[in-house]
Amino acid sequence: MTLLHHRDRIGGDLVIEVAFTDVSLSLGDAAADDVRDEALAQVAEVTGATPVLMRQVHGADVGLVAGGAAGERQTCDALCTSEPGVALLARAADCVPVLLADPATGWIAAVHSGRPGLAAGVVPAAVAAIRSRGGDPSVAWIGPHVCGACYEVPADLQEEVAAVVPEARSTTSWGTPALDLGAGVRAQLDAAGITDVRAVDVCTREDTSWPSHRRDGSASTRFAGVVWSHA
Structure with a gap:
């Protein structure tokens, strides 16, 4: 069953795996409940883990999945856990799904970093949340x-974000103000001391294998970055 792409795994006290779904699974809040539930069931079958979604709001809050709370949908833009058998999902359709892992302790996180989340510092917040609980993520996937x-924005919005994350300043291929969310996330990971960064070099707007709100508007579905651990 080829539902997860760009899979990677690292060993430690637990085996940690990551992967990304694509346009074949509809995981967005706008999807019909049965369609989304079927997509999650397929993710569960492939990973052997219980998938957990967030109610993403473009903020910087970090939720914790612990004590069998996998069934609760938290309102946040990052989730972390140290429990094996739980698959954390960060959904996107142009925003950056970021996955974090600490191979030594088994702590993992899934982060949704769009333009507001980048400026608010959701990725550093997720790193800090893990560190506050005794973990120390050393590997990240973008x-x-x-x-x-491709990500054109008004000049004033570019300035607003670049004032917080200068590395995100960019120019479109047609010469207008833009933001490079991936470069901004990389800069935040570097500032947090995470140097093992593994990126999927794909532009969602350009590659129709991936959902893109910029390309398809309200018709766009959502894919997900997925991270899970097991013995």
Whole structure:
């Protein structure tokens, strides 16, 4: 069953795996409940783990999945856990899905970093949340997202974000102000001391294998970055 792409795995006290779904699974809040539930069931079958979604709101709050709370949908833009058998999902359709892992302790996180989340610092917040609980993520994955040559924004919005994350400043291929969300996330990971960063070099707007709100508007579905651990 080829539902998960760009799979990777690292060993430690637990085996940690990551992967990304694509346009074949509809995981967005706008999807019919039965369609989304079927997509989650397929993710569960492939990973052997219980998938957990967030109610994403473009903020910087970090939720914790612990004590069998996998069935609860938290309102946040990052989830972390140290429990094996739980698959954390960060959904996107141009935003950056970021996955974090600490091979030594088994702590993992899934982060949704769009333009507001980048400026608010959701990725550093997720790193800090894990560190506050005794973990220390040393590996990060940056999933498919709209590239800096395609993500046009008004000049004042570019300035607003670049004032917080200068590395995100970009220019479209047609010469207008833009933001490079991936470059911004990389800069935040570097500032957090995470140097093992593994990126999927795909622009969601350009590659129709991936959902893109910029390309398809309200018709766009959502894919997900997925991270899980097991013995």
